[in-house]
Amino acid sequence: MSDRMRIALLLAPAMTVIVVLFFGGLAVGVMRSFNWMPVIGLTEPNLDAYRAVLSDPDFLRSFGLTLYISITSTLISAVIAIAAALLLRQSFAGRGAINLLFQLNLTVPHIVGAIGVLYLFSQSGFFARMAFHIGLIARPAEFPALVFDPFAIGIILQYVWKEVPFIGVIVLAQMQALGTDYESVARSLGASRWQAFRHVLLPLILPGVLSASIIVFAFTFGAYEVPLLLGASHPQALPVLAYKTYTDVDLAARPEAMAMAVVIALLSALMIWAYLRATRARLRS
Amino acid sequence: MTRVLLSELTKTYPGTAAPALDRLTLDVPSGELIALLGPSGCGKTTTMKMIAGLLEPTSGDITFDGRSILWEKPENRGVVMVFQNYLLFPYMSVADNVGFGLRMRKVPKDQIAARVTEMLALVKLPDLGRRRPSELSGGQQQRVALARALIVQPKVLLLDEPLSNLDAHLRIEMRDLIRGIQKDLGITTIFVTHDHEEAVVLADRVALILNGQLRQYEVPDAFYRRPADAEVAAFFGGKNVLPGVSAHGTFDGPLGRLTLPDGARPGPGLLTFRPESVRIGPAPVNALKARVSERLYLGSRTRLRLTVGETVVDAVLSPDLVEGIRPGDEITINLPPGSLWIMAGTR
Amino acid sequence: MNGPSRLSRSMLVLSGALLIIWLILPLVPMLIWSFAHGWRFPDLLPQQWSLQAWDYALSDRSGTLESLGVTILIAALATLLSILVGVPAGRALGLYKFRGKGLIELMILAPVIVPGIAVALGLHSVFIQLGLTNTLAGVVLVHLVPTLPYMTLVMAGIFANYDPAHESQARSLGANAVQTFWHVTLPAIMPGIIVGGLFAFLVSWSQYILTLLIGGGRVITLPLLLFSFASAGRNDITGAIGIIYILPGILILLFTARHLSGSNGAVGGFGRI
Numbered sequence: 001m002s003d004r005m006r007i008a009l010l011l012a013p014a015m016t017v018i019v020v021l022f023f024g025g026l027a028v029g030v031m032r033s034f035n036w037m038p039v040i041g042l043t044e045p046n047l048d049a050y051r052a053v054l055s056d057p058d059f060l061r062s063f064g065l066t067l068y069i070s071i072t073s074t075l076i077s078a079v080i081a082i083a084a085a086l087l088l089r090q091s092f093a094g095r096g097a098i099n100l101l102f103q104l105n106l107t108v109p110h111i112v113g114a115i116g117v118l119y120l121f122s123q124s125g126f127f128a129r130m131a132f133h134i135g136l137i138a139r140p141a142e143f144p145a146l147v148f149d150p151f152a153i154g155i156i157l158q159y160v161w162k163e164v165p166f167i168g169v170i171v172l173a174q175m176q177a178l179g180t181d182y183e184s185v186a187r188s189l190g191a192s193r194w195q196a197f198r199h200v201l202l203p204l205i206l207p208g209v210l211s212a213s214i215i216v217f218a219f220t221f222g223a224y225e226v227p228l229l230l231g232a233s234h235p236q237a238l239p240v241l242a243y244k245t246y247t248d249v250d251l252a253a254r255p256e257a258m259a260m261a262v263v264i265a266l267l268s269a270l271m272i273w274a275y276l277r278a279t280r281a282r283l284r285s
Numbered sequence: 286m287t288r289v290l291l292s293e294l295t296k297t298y299p300g301t302a303a304p305a306l307d308r309l310t311l312d313v314p315s316g317e318l319i320a321l322l323g324p325s326g327c328g329k330t331t332t333m334k335m336i337a338g339l340l341e342p343t344s345g346d347i348t349f350d351g352r353s354i355l356w357e358k359p360e361n362r363g364v365v366m367v368f369q370n371y372l373l374f375p376y377m378s379v380a381d382n383v384g385f386g387l388r389m390r391k392v393p394k395d396q397i398a399a400r401v402t403e404m405l406a407l408v409k410l411p412d413l414g415r416r417r418p419s420e421l422s423g424g425q426q427q428r429v430a431l432a433r434a435l436i437v438q439p440k441v442l443l444l445d446e447p448l449s450n451l452d453a454h455l456r457i458e459m460r461d462l463i464r465g466i467q468k469d470l471g472i473t474t475i476f477v478t479h480d481h482e483e484a485v486v487l488a489d490r491v492a493l494i495l496n497g498q499l500r501q502y503e504v505p506d507a508f509y510r511r512p513a514d515a516e517v518a519a520f521f522g523g524k525n526v527l528p529g530v531s532a533h534g535t536f537d538g539p540l541g542r543l544t545l546p547d548g549a550r551p552g553p554g555l556l557t558f559r560p561e562s563v564r565i566g567p568a569p570v571n572a573l574k575a576r577v578s579e580r581l582y583l584g585s586r587t588r589l590r591l592t593v594g595e596t597v598v599d600a601v602l603s604p605d606l607v608e609g610i611r612p613g614d615e616i617t618i619n620l621p622p623g624s625l626w627i628m629a630g631t632r
Numbered sequence: 633m634n635g636p637s638r639l640s641r642s643m644l645v646l647s648g649a650l651l652i653i654w655l656i657l658p659l660v661p662m663l664i665w666s667f668a669h670g671w672r673f674p675d676l677l678p679q680q681w682s683l684q685a686w687d688y689a690l691s692d693r694s695g696t697l698e699s700l701g702v703t704i705l706i707a708a709l710a711t712l713l714s715i716l717v718g719v720p721a722g723r724a725l726g727l728y729k730f731r732g733k734g735l736i737e738l739m740i741l742a743p744v745i746v747p748g749i750a751v752a753l754g755l756h757s758v759f760i761q762l763g764l765t766n767t768l769a770g771v772v773l774v775h776l777v778p779t780l781p782y783m784t785l786v787m788a789g790i791f792a793n794y795d796p797a798h799e800s801q802a803r804s805l806g807a808n809a810v811q812t813f814w815h816v817t818l819p820a821i822m823p824g825i826i827v828g829g830l831f832a833f834l835v836s837w838s839q840y841i842l843t844l845l846i847g848g849g850r851v852i853t854l855p856l857l858l859f860s861f862a863s864a865g866r867n868d869i870t871g872a873i874g875i876i877y878i879l880p881g882i883l884i885l886l887f888t889a890r891h892l893s894g895s896n897g898a899v900g901g902f903g904r905i
Contacts, residue, residue: 007724011736014721014784021777022743022751029754087647094648101655107881108659109838111855112874115862116658119665124673126661132674140673161658181372184339187359188366189386190437199389203376215745222747224841225859239749243841246753258753265750272738272745 026265033258049255059260061235069152069227069237070220073159078213080160081167082205086197088172089180102165110162114229117158121146147230154230155237159220167212174208175201210278218268238264287349287363287440287473289313289336294345296331305331307497308345315350316471318464320488322478324520328497329477333443336475337366349440360389363440369450371430373418379405379429380414386437404432407466424455428462435466442467444476448483460487481508481521493517509559514628518557524599527556531627539596544570544622554627560588562624563600565607571620573598577612591618659878666871685868689876695857696873703853704880706768706843707836710775714783714832715825717776722787722824727796737788744781751777752845759846766848774846775839779832786831790824830888834881 031037036045053059088095088102120126128143137143147154182204186196227237236244238260246257291311297304306328313319321329334340336347338359346353354362365386373382381388383404384397392400405411408428418426427447434442447463448456464487467474478484484491485505492502501513512518515526529538530553536543538556575598579590587607591598600618610616665671666689669682689696725737743751755774756765764770798820802812840855847853854877861870 003728004730007728007730010720010724013717014740014780015736017717017776017780018739018743021755021773022746023739024758025751025753025755025777026746027754028758029750032754032757084651087644087651090644092641092644092648094645094652098648098651098655101652103885104882105655107834107885108878109840109855109881111838111840111858111862112662112878113658115858115870115874116662118862119661119867120658126676129674129676133676158658161654165655181368181370182374184334184337184359184366185368185372186385186389187339188337188362188364188443189389189433190360191385191389192358192360195389199385200374203374218745218747222749224749224844225855229859229862239747239841242749242753243845246756246845254757261750261753265746268746268750272742275741275745276738 029258029261029265033255033262035255049259053256053259053263058235059238059241062238062241063263065152065235066221066227066238069155069159070217073156073163073220074213074217076156077160077163077216078167078209080164081171081212082202082209084164084168085171085175088168089175102169105162105165106169108162110158110223111225111229113158113162114154114226117154117161118147118230121154121157122148148232150232152227152231152237155227158226158230159216163216163220167209167216170208170212171205174205178204207278211275214271214275214278218271221267222264286315286471288315288351289441289473289475290348290351291332291336292346292348294332294335294347295343296328296335296340297343304328304343304497306335306494309494309497309499311492311499311502313473313475315473317489318467318474318476318487320476320478320484320491321494322481322484322491322520323494325479327494329494330445332494333366333445333475333477336441337364337443338362339366364443365434365437365439365441366443367427367430367434367445367447369446371418371423371426373426373429373433375418377418378414379410379416379418379421382418382429383414383432383436385433390437400436401432404436405429407435408432408462423450424459427451427459431463431466435470435472439472442472442474444474446478446480446483447476448487449478449480456483456486463487493520495520510624511626512557512628515555515557515630518628523557524560525556525558526628527596528631529554529556531556536625536627540573540593540598543620543625545625545627546622549625550627550629553631555630557626557628558620558624560599560601562621563591563598563602564619564621565602565616566619567617568619568621570622571625573618573620575616575618577610577614577616580607580610580612591616662871662874664871665867666875668868668871671867685872689869689872694869694873695852696854696876699852699854699857700876702768702851703837703855706772706775706851706853707833709772710779710836711783711829711832713772713776714779715829718780718783718828718832719787719821719825721784722789722828723791725784725788726791726794740781740784742781743777744785748778748839748842749845752842756845765846766850768847768851770846771843771851771853774842775836777842778839779835782831782835783828786828787821787824790821790828794820826888830884833884837881 033049034045035042035048084098088098118125122128123140123143123145128137128140131137131143146157178201182200183196186200187193191199222239223237224239224243228240231237231240235241242257242260242264245253245260248254248257290313291309294306294309294311295304296306309328309332321332323329331340335342338354338357342355347355349363373379374385377385380398380401383401387397387400401414402411405414408431410425410428410432413421413425413429418429421429427450444463448459451459476487485508488505490503491505491508493500493508495516501508501517503511508517508521509523512521512523518526527538527540529536531545531549531551534545534547534549536545536549536556543556573593575591575593577589578592578597581588581590582604583601585604586601587604589600589602589607589610591600598618664678666685667681667683668678669680669684671678688694692698721740725733725740752774759765759770759774764773798816799812802816803809807815838855839853840859843851843853844856847856854873858870858873858877861873
């Protein structure tokens with residue numbers, strides 16, 4: 001058997017799954033968003049769904065909110081994750097515990113984190129109770145709204161809680177593979193501690209940080225259950241809006257839901273492109 | 286020009302009983318090129334990192350021109366370390382790598398550019414400034430690492446196994462380059478290596494460290510002719526080590542009575558001589574009858590394994606001197622008294 | 633690097649402690665709620681403790697145990713299929729260089745980045761035609777979309793460090809193809825299968841929107857059940873089910889911790905994603 005044949009056979013099952021389920025699902029979504037589905041008699045594609053969606057202020061608000069949540073969560077998570085990885089690189093009491101907690105955290109589903117954040121930060125939650133006991137507030141309503149709030153603080157807190165360990169584990173592995181010698185070189189050439197981090201370590205770990213951050217960004221942009229549980233009722237995160245539109249009693253709204261799904265897919269395609277650029281940069285070095 | 290003095294320098298890593306480095310005292314004269322030689326794990330890299338400020342000593346002191354530098358941060362010590370695997374920053378061009386130290390000191394850009402050009406010329410790599418480190422050969426990468434270190438005009442230069450990643454002919458080229466630059470600039474330079482040949486070809490003086498302790502600190506030749514003890518001799522590939530007793534200028538041992546040079550250490554000891562110092566032919570003193578048991582061609586030299594009575598003697602001679610000698614032949618050899626050396630120890 | 637001073641040392645320990653508290657904190661109220669018998673504002677701890685929530689959660693009425701079974705079944709099937717399909721693909725990607733490899737890798741990677749909802753809406757309308765909606769089989773199939781990439785990428789990492797010459801050596805020593813696979817290949821790639829399988833299981837385990845959409849409310853996995861209790865404000869039962877929901881993942885991790893530690897394939901796998 002030739003190598004080409006062997007490779008084709010080895011890849012066939014996986015490619016079938018990916019092409020049929022993933023790209024198939026994507027393609028059907030795109031087709032329906034254009035109202036084009038020859039098998040059920042829709043033979044004339046049009047842009048009605050996109051026109052409707054893009055002129056709908058609700059959609060635009062949802063889009064803006066989701067973008068804001070993703071960017072904020074990703075940035076905060078990446079910064080804390082780098083700091084945490086720098087911390088975990090040192091040896092000190094408690095390091096093993098944090099390492100274990102990081103890995104345990106990876107196994108905890110987002111919905112559980114969201115419930116945890118709800119019980120901590122809601123107006124009758126743990127922190128509100130603490131605030132009452134130290135005399136900061138007299139009634140739950142006086143506690144600042146950190147969940148169901150317009151700034152999506154609860155959602156962002158939950159993402160940061162889950163994604164710091166995710167990015168941190170990747171960055172830490174990268175730092176451990178690099179060792180400290182590069183920084184030693186920089187220090188002995190006259191770089192201060194900060195300069196050695198800024199000019200040497202950071203550029204070396206940046207590709208890893210970027211690719212992890214891109215995954216986080218795309219995930220938070222497409223996540224459903226967390227904003228559903230912790231988000232305000234209006235505007236809703238884009239995936240929540242898309243699902244609601246899709247399951248609307250009015251079946252005519254389905255192409256609009258598909259158009260929203262396509263918008264989410266397009267944004268993640270953009271992320272894949274960015275990911276590739278980040279990986280290329282890593283390969284070059 | 287900086288004189289480096291290590292006094293009683295000790296490093297014990299947490300959780301280990303034996304110190305990695307045990308009370309090392311070493312005086313490195315200004316402008317000299319010194320080798321710290323020893324097997325891996327002997328404490329030589331630990332020593333270097335302590336000089337560079339990357340590790341804190343457990344006890345002892347390091348002074349530059351009489352002033353302790355233990356409290357100086359690494360970036361203020363004027364010590365630059367060149368690592369064995371060069372560690373060029375992969376995402377920077379060669380020129381940016383070389384200019385790194387000056388950028389950290391916020392030197393103006395045009396001055397940096399001029400100095401970078403100068404340094405690349407010094408290491409004989411002009412015109413490579415725009416390349417990426419990954420596009421360079423190992424030897425070129427090492428020169429860039431050297432230029433990157435020299436540009437900050439260090440008081441002390443530390444080199445980690447500077448020749449060991451290079452093949453034979455590049456080694457000679459790099460040795461000449463390092464020695465040339467070091468003598469020109471007069472930078473006090475310390476390098477570590479596990480390879481005694483690397484140490485002797487490059488260094489003015491060699492400090493041999495075994496098991497965390499300094500065993501001998503002398504010019505390279507001394508390690509071959511006057512090793513401190515049997516372990517030192519063995520580290521330098523010494524073959525002929527024979528127990529016996531030295532008294533009144535003679536040595537009684539397995540080879541009979543041999544005449545020693547003046548000033549040889551008296552009492553029970555170990556006699557040693559280099560295989561290269563064995564001569565063929567009769568002589569007024571120290572002539573021996575030997576049987577050739579093995580003959581090994583080494584290229585430019587020939588090794589003869591000889592037996593004198595029950596004792597094995599290794600000799601390395603130039604091929605034209607041993608022409609016609611075959612295994613089984615009986616020949617006369619002699620050991621010039623000046624080549625004999627008595628070490629402490631009884632084996 | 634001058635050796636941390638006492639001050640920076642205590643800063644280190646302090647920030648470490650903060651990190652630990654912050655990592656554990658969200659799980660603490662859940663745990664307390666599950667044992668609380670009423671826990672009103674502003675009490676910092678419940679006035680009364682009880683096992684009622686656990687009683688209810690473990691009874692037939694709540695449907696928790698049934699959900700647990702369904703969730704385990706779906707995750708196990710999705711993991712098994714991912715292994716069967718992902719190991720050969722990982723071998724192709726790890727061992728061979730071929731034209732179009734970059735594209736194939738990209739196609740396999742895409743589902744990791746593209747959110748499930750973008751695919752699931754389209755898939756749903758196809759699955760309706762195929763009668764796969766509202767069935768367990770349909771949910772298992774759709775879970776393959778996010779699990780397979782993890783499995784394949786971890787295996788590609790494992791095979792990249794694997795020397796197939798061992799197989800030739802075994803064959804030349806008289807082993808047949810099956811024996812070679814069983815005695816040579818499988819032991820060598822087992823750590824990858826364990827780690828990749830663990831990922832696949834956990835990825836399936838935490839799926840929400842794919843299950844909701846394709847299962848159509850008929851296939852109730854634990855996260856769906858958990859959500860319905862959480863949004864109904866039954867904090868005590870939510871707490872109990874939440875603990876039940878996260879326990880298997882934690883147990884799996886603790887049992888396989890040695891495969892996960894440090895810089896081995898697991899993290900390498902993540903790094904490749």
